[in-house]
Amino acid sequence: MSNKTTAAITAVGGYVPEDRLTNFDLEKMVDTTDEWIRTRTGIEERRILKGEGKATSDMVVPVIQEICRKRGIDPMEIDCVIVATVTPDMVFPATANIACDKVGAKNAFGFDVSAACSGFLYALTLGSSLIESGRYKKVIVAGADKMSAIVDYTDRTTCIIFGDGAGGLLLEPNQDGYGIQDSLLKSDGSGCHYLHMKAGGSLKPASHETVDKKEHYIYQEGQAVYKFAVKGMADVSAELLERNKLTGDDVTWLVPHQANLRIIDATANRVGLPKEKIMINIQKYGNTTAGTIPLCLWDWESRLKKGDTLLLAAFGGGFTWGATLVKWGH
Ligand code: UT7
Secondary structure: OOOOOEEEEEEEEEEOOOEEEEHHHHHOOOOOOHHHHHHHHOOOEEEEOOOOOOOOHHHHHHHHHHHHHHHOOOHHHOOEEEEEOOOOOOOOOOHHHHHHHHHOOOOOEEEEEOOHHHHHHHHHHHHHHHHHOOOOOOEEEEEEEEHHHOOOOOOOOOOOOEOEEEEEEEEEEEOOOOEEEEEEEEEOHHHHHHEEEOOOOOOOOOOHHHHHOOOOOEEEOHHHHHHHHHHHHHHHHHHHHHHOOOOHHHOOEEEEOOOOHHHHHHHHHHOOOOHHHEOOOHHHHOEOHHHHHHHHHHHHHHHOOOOOEEEEEEEEOOOEEEEEEEEOOO
16 A cells, blocks of 8 residues: 555536437538448537526536535535536636635635647646645646537538536545556647637737638547547557556456447457457537547446546547546546
């Protein structure tokens, strides 16, 4: 038994909006078919956050509330909230600040992390460092995206992929070695032009012209991103296992970012994991960007056992990619 403090996951929360957008709905909106979407991506439906004034923070709030309820703590006990998102309520202030205010987490400091689909892993690594430092006792890490806010529903190459959702977890100090074991994060800004939003930032502030040109929506060169994603997610997963002297046999669950079923399969093959060991919920939520990994943990929480080894892996815009090893502790 080591005396080193690790960051254990002590509760998981999740939220998906009620409204469903099915492949059949999309058939009526763009030139596509249910068959094409299912075979190319694995997606059957996604959730959409509807309603005037509803934003990403409104999905983070129920996540924090569920975590507090499950753990039996008051929001006032939370030290820090980190929200990974590329669809913040506003460019500033941070969505984490807004969510903290809405749940009454008055003693917490909060900030957002922007690393697209890898955002949750980036935020998890930061959150675990805060716990490992010994300075903080209760850190909430959430991944949340209202992708419907930046999707062009006349563009069949992107609107079929994305959905809205949020998930998160509570990190607390542990002396028995449970929790975040190791993490390998990478980024390469030269990948920017394959996946980005052209306007609304300081490079191209929003104007009539940028809106007319639909530059406030996601721009993605799908095939190029696909190739980088397959290699990036598989490489980083293999490298992390290797440096921890583990193989696929030691992993209880692969928890992959849900971008495309074919990317998930390629990663699982590379590290030698059979289908039964992969968390897959892309069929019902689509790609919720920073939400995918915590939403998998939320869906699977009741099946996880103390001591299970989880390999979390993601690839996304930036480019950003990474993998994290977790020893489940509850
Ligand atoms: O999570 C963040 C990172 N993002 C990703 O990881 C996404 C990575 N990329 C992908 O998952 C895939 O590239 C897509 C799902 C976006 C596209 O699948 P693909 O197999 O790469 O299709 P493609 O772009 O090569 O297109 C194949 C064909 C094209 O037609 P032609 O040129 O062969 O006649 C497209 O125009 O499919 C056509 N197509 C569609 N057809 C029906 C593209 N979108 C659609 C559609 N319905 N929705």
